[in-house]
Amino acid sequence: MVLLVAAEFLVSAAGLVVEIVAGRMLAPYVGMSLYSWTAVIAVVLAGLTIGHWVGGRLAEREERAIALGIAAALALAAVATALALPLLQALSGPILGSAGTSVLGLVVLAAVLFLVPSFMVGVPAPALTKIAIDRAPHAAGRALGRMYAAGALGAIAGTLLAGYLFISWLGTARTLAVVAAVDAGLALVFLGYAGRRRGRTAVAILVAMALSAAAAGLASAKSPCTVESDYYCIRSIDITGDVGTEARLMVLDHLGHGINVRDDPRRLVTPYVxxxxxxRRLRFGAHPVSAFFIGGGAYTLPRAWTEGPSPDLVTVAEIDPAVTEIAVSDFWLDPEKMAIHHHDARRVLSNSGGDFDIVVGDAFTDIAVPPHLVTKEFFALVAERLNDGGVYMMNLVDRMERLHALAAVHRTLKEIFPVVEVWVEAEDFSAGGRTTFVLLAARTPTDEARVVEPSTGRIFARIPPDRVARLVAEHDPPVLTDDYAPIDRLMGALSW
Structure with a gap:
């Protein structure tokens, strides 16, 4: 009975570890969002459902035949788990290239990678439970409860271990290799228990393949991430050849977040930055200001604004310490020049006692948007933390053919601020498609409506207020609140 309970615990734990790891594995290719997690959870549950149904059929056989079936399922689970990462690297391009980051593309990619592992780890549960009941026919209820409890406890343990230990310390590739090894080890145990039965050799070959695949995965595990933190897949990429001088690009999950030039912090390559x-210079000139940044990323602007003889007083709320660490090691950040808090920005701003000249919202990461940072209640908090002449600026990514998110955030800001402006770099705006806007909210309008950057000729312009007003009226978006902020849907980040 101990073997049955332990096996149910380990199989359930392995299944949930794969589910949690799946979301992180997909992040460098499709981001980590409500959509990606929905696809992963749906696929894993579908696999478990099919597995439980097949396991129920298996449970109708005699005990040693059941054991052989469990061994086969776990061996296949081990092989499929070990192959998930190389399959992702080989197939993500063709699948997403044909389907894009649509709902269908996400579901297909998740299914190709994780349906079979989930299916196979779903098979043992009903079969193991049947053996447990057969061994205790006069205590069938207790045996049933014991097995259900072991499965639930294993799922809890797998979730906690993956989320708080494995990904941070092993990374996704090695975590999958360990799960494959556990599945293969359990397959060996049940293969031995099955005895000499027809099909035993085939299952033994599967187990050997699984152990080999797990060992190869563990030996050659290579993540696309420079660092896998509790929050992001962080990549540091040398783009010196593109910029013409030593420079690096920080990528968080699948999105480029910031470009830093080593010898010229004031050189800002990214248009919205x-x-x-x-x-900031139009509103405050060369005078030093106090600024609060929601999100650090590559710390491009905080680094620029703290350089020179009259540095700004900068506070940054960056939730991920690993992002700050790599900004220091790879992006030439001097953390001593600013105050950095590794907590949620809303919490830090709420606990902040001072007033700021500028609050910068830089937490928009393509399709992954923290909804609690785009609500009326949050904007009211921002307004409370600004001094009389202060401004709030935030970047917002939206599709030119929709602009529902832009309209909704604009309307929400107008609930709090008398003036809300929409700015964009001209070339980015004319390119169409997914465009990054800058929204400025304040008590008074900006004096200029257009800026030309002398060194590059880039043009930064304010979209005429009447045009923005017409857009908002046409879309009639909701005011975003803590209770209702459907920003993912409004962004139209994914289509069918």
Missing amino acids: ATIDHL
Whole structure:
């Protein structure tokens, strides 16, 4: 009975570890969002459902035949788990290239990678439970409860271990290799228990393949991430050849977040970052300001604004310490020049006692948007933390053919601020498609409506207020609140 309970615990734990790891594995390719997690959870549950049904059929056989079936299922689970990462690297391009980051593309990619492992780890549960009941016919209820409890406890343990230990310390590739090894080890145990039966050789070959695949995966495990933190897949990429001088690009999950130039912190390559910088100078000139940044990333603007003889007083709320660490090691950040808090930005801003000249919202990461940072209640908090002449600036990514998210955030900001402006870099705007806007909220309008950057000729312009007003009226979006903020849907991040 101990073997049955332990096996049910380990199989359930392995299944949930794969589910948690799946979301992180997909992040470098499709981001980590409500959509990606929905696809992963749906696929894993579908696999478990099919597995339980097949396991019920298996449970109708005699005990040693059941054991052989369990061994075969676990061996296949081990092989499929060990192959998940190389399959992702080989197939993500063709699948997403044909389907894009649509709902269908996400579900297909998740299914190709994780349906079979989930299916196979779903098979043992009913079969193991049947053996447990057969061994205790006069205590069938207790045996049933014991097995259900072991499965639930294993699922809890797998979730906690994956989320708080394995990904941070092993990374996704090695975690999958360990899960494959556990599945293969359990397959060996049940293969031995099955005795000499027809099909035993085939299952033994599967187990050998699984152990070999797990060992190879453990030996050659290579994640696309420079660092896998509790929050992001972080990549540090040398783009010196593109920029013309030593520079690096930080990628969080699948999105480039910031570009830093080593010898010139004031050189701002990314258009929306340059837009925010020009707006800061239009509003405050060369005078030092106090600024609060929601999100650090590559710390491009905080680094720029703390350079020179009259540095700004900068506070940054970056939730992920690993992002700050790699910004220091790879992106030439001097953390001593600013105050950095590794907590949620809303919490840090709420606990902040001072007033700021500028609050910068830089937490929009393509399809993954923290909804609690785009609500009326949050914007009210921002307004409370700004001084009389203060401004709030935030980047927002939206599709030019929709602009529902832009309209909704604009309307929500107008609930709090008398003036809300929409700025964009001209070339980015004219390119169409997915565009990054900068929204500026304040008590008074900006004096200029257009800025030309002398060194590059780039043009940064304010979209005429009447045009924005027409857009908002046409879309009639909801005011975003803590209770209702459907920002993912409004962004139209994914289509069918």
